Amino acid sequence: MNPKQLIKLLSLSTVILFAACAQTGSEIETRIDALLAQMTLEEKIGQMNQLSYDVSAGADLAQQIRIGRVGSLLNIVDPEALNELQRVAVEESRLGIPLVVGRDVIHGFRTIFPIPIGQAATFNPELIEQGAAIAAREARSAGVHWTFAPMLDISRDQRWGRLAEGFGEDPVLGAAMGSAMVRGYQGSSLADPGSIAACVKHFVAYGAAEGGRDYNSTNVPPHLMRNVYLVPFKAAIDAGAATLMTSFNENDGIPGTGNKALVRDMLRDEWGWDGMVVSDWASVTEMIAHGFAADPKEAAMKAANAGVDMEMVSGSYLEFLPELIKEGKISQEYIDNSVRNILRLKFRLGLFDNPYTDTSTPSPLYAPEHLEAARETATQSAVLLKNNGVLPLEGIRSLAVVGPMADAPHDQLGTWIFDGKKDRTITPLAALRDAYNGQINIIHESGVEYSRDRSTAGIASAVAAARRADVVVAFVGEESILSGEAHSLANPELQGAQKELIAQLAKTSKPLVIVVMAGRPLTVGDELAAADAMLYSFHPGTMGGPALVDLLFGAVSPSGRLPMTFAKEVGQIPIYYNHNNTGRPFQGTETMIDDIPREAGQTSLGNTSYYLDAGVESLFPFGYGLTYTTFEYSNLALSSEKIAMNGSLEVTATLTNTGKRQATEVVQLYIRDVAGSLTRPVKELKDFKRVTLAAGASTEVNFTLTTDQLAFYGLDMVRHAEPGEFRLWVGPDSAKGLETGFTLE
Numbered sequence: 020m021n022p023k024q025l026i027k028l029l030s031l032s033t034v035i036l037f038a039a040c041a042q043t044g045s046e047i048e049t050r051i052d053a054l055l056a057q058m059t060l061e062e063k064i065g066q067m068n069q070l071s072y073d074v075s076a077g078a079d080l081a082q083q084i085r086i087g088r089v090g091s092l093l094n095i096v097d098p099e100a101l102n103e104l105q106r107v108a109v110e111e112s113r114l115g116i117p118l119v120v121g122r123d124v125i126h127g128f129r130t131i132f133p134i135p136i137g138q139a140a141t142f143n144p145e146l147i148e149q150g151a152a153i154a155a156r157e158a159r160s161a162g163v164h165w166t167f168a169p170m171l172d173i174s175r176d177q178r179w180g181r182l183a184e185g186f187g188e189d190p191v192l193g194a195a196m197g198s199a200m201v202r203g204y205q206g207s208s209l210a211d212p213g214s215i216a217a218c219v220k221h222f223v224a225y226g227a228a229e230g231g232r233d234y235n236s237t238n239v240p241p242h243l244m245r246n247v248y249l250v251p252f253k254a255a256i257d258a259g260a261a262t263l264m265t266s267f268n269e270n271d272g273i274p275g276t277g278n279k280a281l282v283r284d285m286l287r288d289e290w291g292w293d294g295m296v297v298s299d300w301a302s303v304t305e306m307i308a309h310g311f312a313a314d315p316k317e318a319a320m321k322a323a324n325a326g327v328d329m330e331m332v333s334g335s336y337l338e339f340l341p342e343l344i345k346e347g348k349i350s351q352e353y354i355d356n357s358v359r360n361i362l363r364l365k366f367r368l369g370l371f372d373n374p375y376t377d378t379s380t381p382s383p384l385y386a387p388e389h390l391e392a393a394r395e396t397a398t399q400s401a402v403l404l405k406n407n408g409v410l411p412l413e414g415i416r417s418l419a420v421v422g423p424m425a426d427a428p429h430d431q432l433g434t435w436i437f438d439g440k441k442d443r444t445i446t447p448l449a450a451l452r453d454a455y456n457g458q459i460n461i462i463h464e465s466g467v468e469y470s471r472d473r474s475t476a477g478i479a480s481a482v483a484a485a486r487r488a489d490v491v492v493a494f495v496g497e498e499s500i501l502s503g504e505a506h507s508l509a510n511p512e513l514q515g516a517q518k519e520l521i522a523q524l525a526k527t528s529k530p531l532v533i534v535v536m537a538g539r540p541l542t543v544g545d546e547l548a549a550a551d552a553m554l555y556s557f558h559p560g561t562m563g564g565p566a567l568v569d570l571l572f573g574a575v576s577p578s579g580r581l582p583m584t585f586a587k588e589v590g591q592i593p594i595y596y597n598h599n600n601t602g603r604p605f606q607g608t609e610t611m612i613d614d615i616p617r618e619a620g621q622t623s624l625g626n627t628s629y630y631l632d633a634g635v636e637s638l639f640p641f642g643y644g645l646t647y648t649t650f651e652y653s654n655l656a657l658s659s660e661k662i663a664m665n666g667s668l669e670v671t672a673t674l675t676n677t678g679k680r681q682a683t684e685v686v687q688l689y690i691r692d693v694a695g696s697l698t699r700p701v702k703e704l705k706d707f708k709r710v711t712l713a714a715g716a717s718t719e720v721n722f723t724l725t726t727d728q729l730a731f732y733g734l735d736m737v738r739h740a741e742p743g744e745f746r747l748w749v750g751p752d753s754a755k756g757l758e759t760g761f762t763l764e
């Protein structure tokens with residue numbers, strides 16, 4: 020037996036020896052130590068190198084894997100092809116270290132769920148966890164071990180295309196949704212055949228891009244960083260997220276991929292996290308374009324010193340880490356720690372014991388229960404913004420179905436769809452025909468072919484269809500390409516001839532229902548005024564059609580609530596509910612532009628913070644949403660008017676369904692810290708509950724508010740609650756509710 024075979028036998032026996040044992044943390048660390056001790060520097064650095072299969076596939080890839088220069092692949096979803104490359108890694112490389120395979124499974128693998136901003140609108144973490152677990156089962160069956168999700172970037176800017184992939188403007192909602200997705204993806208053990216590793220991204224504050232223009236600079240100061248942008252990340256890390264991805268943006272001059280203070284000092288040392296950090300696509304060498312590195316060698320040095328364990332596709336680690344170590348610019352300890360983090364992920368995923376994808380088991384793709392879960396999520400994610408009584412549709416004999424999104428199987432799926440198949444999408448038109456053919460005369464005229472279509476040639480036919488029908492439902496919105504990465508809009512409004520289509524339909528005086536399928540909150544004020552009802556569906560996925568039809572015909576009442584504020588005017592952006600008060604807050608009595616007297620005196624308008632031509636009011640506030648009944652809040656009560664530090668408060672209120680239909684209310688609890696060592700937001704969501712009530716029923720809703728929920732990073736940059744007066748609301752959204760107060764002592 021030659022030395023190479025002996026080492027192979029030893030390492031294999033080491034792995035087999037431990038393979039029989041359960042994978043406890045300490046045993047994994049022992050296995051890591053044993054393996055690390057055998058690795059050459061080149062093999063260690065090879066583990067830190069990730070290649071994209073769709074870019075690097077070819078005979079050389081197998082050779083690269085064979086000689087230990089590749090630790091991970093992304094964008095390979097053919098289990099047979101993957102098993103062959105995995106065999107090369109496990110059986111033909113010197114130490115047999117398996118590959119870990121990543122993929123953007125952002126809102127479903129084959130069965131596509133609503134885009135994450137839509138999932139946030141459910142205010143239902145349990146449902147989101149279920150959807151992530153389904154996505155994990157489908158993805159793992161195709162050989163994917165690791166998803167680059169959930170995206171936890173807080174966004175307050177409706178122009179930013181990637182808000183579609185996140186959970187909106189609120190840290191508490193983002194934390195609840197992100198943690199739920201991590202639990203869903205990862206299950207009870209990463210080694211389970213239905214689990215995949217989560218990857219919380221993009222670290223950090225990527226959503227604060229100046230001007231809402233993707234990849235643009237961000238300037239989030241330390242207090243705001245900790246009190247808003249890091250909150251969902253800390254929650255998801257505490258929920259056990261296995262990996263994290265650094266961001267493209269630079270914040271205050273430091274790119275996320277080179278930010279040692281945030282990655283190595285805070286994430287590792289302060290938070291004590293032992294997961295694996297991967298860069299974003301080429302974000303290591305993009306630090307050259309940023310002007311943060313002079314060349315790929317310096318970029319590699321800064322990323323590795325910052326704590327980025329694995330480099331996605333840009334190859335500078337492979338090329339320059341050896342000499343950087345020789346030059347003493349990177350410590351061997353840093354390299355070893357990065358390799359530990361990578362090996363730990365692979366051990367936790369069970370890849371040393373089961374490296375291959377079992378292709379003999381029945382495929383879970385598009386399983387009926389998966390489709391049903393996607394339909395339920397799409398149903399709960401839709402938000403009813405207006406209804407003058409036309410919904411739910413009842414007793415109609417003919418229905419005009421118009422608009423570019425009525426039958427758009429590709430665009431309905433939304434952004435970041437690599438593996439969902441449009442031929443499995445059930446569109447609203449298909450669902451209507453399936454459910455009501457023969458009962459209702461369905462007249463379909465798109466009027467505008469696709470969302471950017473500027474041609475008005477088809478509008479006359481759509482208007483004619485409307486004239487022949489009892490009710491018109493216009494499905495408008497955005498093609499999926501208009502949101503997501505690199506797809507920001509200076510004018511987040513209905514594109515093409517859609518506005519003209521709505522205006523012409525309104526002239527028919529027929530009852531007009533508008534259903535918007537989009538990747539972001541659009542400025543739809545004009546269309547809202549023209550409509551008798553508006554239902555907002557953030558790209559609802561594979562089962563969006565049946566879900567929307569159930570809602571339109573009242574099989575279920577809408578229960579979605581807005582995860583982001585809707586602006587009236589693009590000029591109001593950024594606009595969000597949890598803003599600070601300023602020293603001259605809007606009073607509500609200010610004179611608007613049309614009412615200003617001629618030659619008005621310089622200080623005659625009151626000198627408060629508002630737009631003369633747009634005020635400060637949003638089109639719709641965070642948390643807003645209607646349903647097919649009405650709810651009344653009463654009897655708001657606190658267990659005490661005072662809380663001792665480290666104590667808690669019981670909050671109760673009565674909710675009554677004062678309408679005629681069963682429906683679900685999202686009861687929301689907000690507070691305001693009236694005065695602090697820093698200025699505090701005028702409102703902060705602290706908890707929420709979905710409560711379903713039959714017509715006429717009442718129930719008591721209870722929350723427990725702890726002082727930890729009141730804690731924030733104060734002037735001293737220490738996280739703690741501060742004594743003083745607080746206001747508290749329980750209500751249906753961030754603009755309304757029963758109000759009371761308490762004192763923290």
Ligand code: GLC
Nearest residue numbers: 093123167220221299300504
């Ligand atoms: C992209 C995205 C990131 C994604 C990665 C891999 O550029 O920024 O979210 O996970 O590259 O596709």
